[in-house]
Amino acid sequence: MLRKSSIVIIIMLLFSVFLFSEESKADKQVFKTTADRLNPTEKDYPSGRATDMIVIYTPEFGERTGTNQWGVEAIIVNGIVTKVGGNDSEIPKDGFVISGHGIGADWIREHLKKGAMVMVKGKKIKIQHGTISEIYDVDSALESAENYFKKKNNIDDIVKESEKSNKATVFLGKKIEAEKLLTEAKKLTSEKKNQEGLKKAAEAKKIANDLFYDEIDSKDAEIRGVWHRLTEKSPEELIKTLDRLKEANFNAIFPETWYHGMTIYPSEVVDQLPEFQGWDPLKVLVEEGKKRGIEVHVWVESFFVGVEEKRSLKHYKNWLAVRKDGKIISELEKGYIYLCPARKESQELVLNVYKEMVKKYAIDGLQLDYVRYPRSMPYEKGYCYCEYCQKEFKKLYGVNPLDLTPEGNPEMWENWRKWREDNITRFVETVIKELKAIRNDIEISAAVFPEYESALTEIMQNWKLWTDKGWFEFVCPMIYSDDKEWVDKATKNFLKLAGNTPAAPGIAPFMKIPTNDIIEQILVLREDGTAGVVMFALHSVTDDLIYALKRGPFRQSARTGIEIKNK
Numbered sequence: 001m002l003r004k005s006s007i008v009i010i011i012m013l014l015f016s017v018f019l020f021s022e023e024s025k026a027d028k029q030v031f032k033t034t035a036d037r038l039n040p041t042e043k044d045y046p047s048g049r050a051t052d053m054i055v056i057y058t059p060e061f062g063e064r065t066g067t068n069q070w071g072v073e074a075i076i077v078n079g080i081v082t083k084v085g086g087n088d089s090e091i092p093k094d095g096f097v098i099s100g101h102g103i104g105a106d107w108i109r110e111h112l113k114k115g116a117m118v119m120v121k122g123k124k125i126k127i128q129h130g131t132i133s134e135i136y137d138v139d140s141a142l143e144s145a146e147n148y149f150k151k152k153n154n155i156d157d158i159v160k161e162s163e164k165s166n167k168a169t170v171f172l173g174k175k176i177e178a179e180k181l182l183t184e185a186k187k188l189t190s191e192k193k194n195q196e197g198l199k200k201a202a203e204a205k206k207i208a209n210d211l212f213y214d215e216i217d218s219k220d221a222e223i224r225g226v227w228h229r230l231t232e233k234s235p236e237e238l239i240k241t242l243d244r245l246k247e248a249n250f251n252a253i254f255p256e257t258w259y260h261g262m263t264i265y266p267s268e269v270v271d272q273l274p275e276f277q278g279w280d281p282l283k284v285l286v287e288e289g290k291k292r293g294i295e296v297h298v299w300v301e302s303f304f305v306g307v308e309e310k311r312s313l314k315h316y317k318n319w320l321a322v323r324k325d326g327k328i329i330s331e332l333e334k335g336y337i338y339l340c341p342a343r344k345e346s347q348e349l350v351l352n353v354y355k356e357m358v359k360k361y362a363i364d365g366l367q368l369d370y371v372r373y374p375r376s377m378p379y380e381k382g383y384c385y386c387e388y389c390q391k392e393f394k395k396l397y398g399v400n401p402l403d404l405t406p407e408g409n410p411e412m413w414e415n416w417r418k419w420r421e422d423n424i425t426r427f428v429e430t431v432i433k434e435l436k437a438i439r440n441d442i443e444i445s446a447a448v449f450p451e452y453e454s455a456l457t458e459i460m461q462n463w464k465l466w467t468d469k470g471w472f473e474f475v476c477p478m479i480y481s482d483d484k485e486w487v488d489k490a491t492k493n494f495l496k497l498a499g500n501t502p503a504a505p506g507i508a509p510f511m512k513i514p515t516n517d518i519i520e521q522i523l524v525l526r527e528d529g530t531a532g533v534v535m536f537a538l539h540s541v542t543d544d545l546i547y548a549l550k551r552g553p554f555r556q557s558a559r560t561g562i563e564i565k566n567k
């Protein structure tokens with residue numbers, strides 16, 4: 001009796017495990033959240049989309065969402081996501097827009113895939129992925145492939161072209177193959193055979209993606225870089241990372257070497273970051289990078305030295321940048337701590353770290369990042385009002401900057417802004433002069449804010465002056481967006497101002513942008529005439545992206561193409 005019932009229980013258990021696992025498989029495709037606002041009437045931020053929020057806009061709200069550029073929006077028509085990306089979107093008459101900022105934007109990027117089904121009840125949002133999203137992926141890959149094929153071969157109609165060109169015939173054959181699989185996938189889905197439908201859609205997607213990647217040209221010379229904060233724990237792990245990059249024909253790595261007020265290598269100037277004690281990752285990078293044709297451009301954080309004092313700032317506590325309200329820690333860049341960029345002590349310390357790297361390591365280049373003030377607009381939370389800055393500015397202009405506001409004293413405010421800008425520019429000039437004196441062939445670059453006006457007023461970074469003077473071998477405007485049109489516009493504007501200095505814009509896999517959209521952004525940058533691309537950052541470079549790069553735009557190895565001036 002006992003035995004019999006145990007068997008029954010075991011069978012029941014097995015059955016429930018089976019049910020449960022089936023259910024959780026399905027569950028993975030369903031996501032729920034609640035929006036913070038629906039058609040907001042609040043005017044605290046443009047269109048009522050405040051920090052980290054998710055907001056729903058329906059046609060009742062108006063024609064457009066009217067949001068600013070710092071977020072992302074998904075357009076939903078008849079319950080299906082038709083577009084993800086951009087801001088200030090048109091609100092569809094038969095649909096709505098889900099808009100997000102900060103954490104809200106991250107949630108949208110992760111869960112609102114093109115083709116997903118979305119149900120909204122009040123502020124409640126339910127999203128379902130499945131075959132339909134896969135079908136959208138195939139459609140858009142086919143569209144990308146076709147657009148690129150037409151443009152490259154300068155033709156309007158592939159079907160017509162296939163009558164006389166073998167290339168077009170082959171292309172068309174593959175396209176038809178993908179479409180056939182897609183039709184089967186749709187049929188299976190309509191018969192509720194979802195798993196089989198997904199499988200067919202995945203097969204179609206592979207053909208469509210390869211069709212797109214295979215059409216893309218590989219260039220002989222362009223910067224193919226990636227920023228990287230090391231998490232490797234041994235030389236072997238680091239070598240594995242370099243091998244992975246080599247496999248996809250990257251030719252430059254930008255390892256973060258000076259951050260949190262410490263270095264990744266054992267330094268005589270500052271402390272080594274504790275997680276790297278016992279070995280020298282920079283030495284490994286330089287030696288192993290050379291063997292693989294991967295240039296090493298150390299990425300340095302200049303005046304940005306810590307986050308919320310998690311790290312020891314004991315060496316610098318008297319030189320830290322101070323806010324207008326007397327606080328040290330930034331609110332506009334959550335938790336960040338900076339050195340006062342004006343102080344001789346800060347400038348010398350940072351410069352000595354850079355000099356040490358150039359002297360001790362055969363690095364190819366050094367890239368200045370955070371070569372600017374902490375974010376300082378709105379000015380009430382701006383920098384730097386340390387005693388030194390108050391005293392120095394007063395010596396020159398007879399006023400204490402603490403008493404200034406942009407509205408109250410526009411002219412004197414501009415003097416204050418310009419004084420801060422000059423502190424940064426003087427630092428950049430000194431760094432270049434001193435490093436080139438050690439090694440004339442060192443390539444110096446900078447990561448900068450792409451929009452010139454706000455670079456000047458918010459962070460006092462006059463990169464146009466630096467490029468006008470030809471100080472850098474190249475610059476990397478950080479053009480982070482999932483909106484291809486914005487990337488195009490921002491790049492064109494930047495190139496116009498940057499003059500003769502080559503630009504390799506930074507793009508943003510970290511925003512969880514779909515692989516093919518990243519590939520499309522690379523094509524946009526090439527068309528705009530950039531010197532290459534740098535990806536932020538390696539931890540977001542997925543195996544899918546490596547595959548796409550290797551099969552597509554990075555198919556063959558390329559030199560960086562940066563020719564050294566003044567040799």
Ligand SMILES: [Zn+2]
Nearest residue numbers: 340384386389
């Ligand atoms: Zn200061």
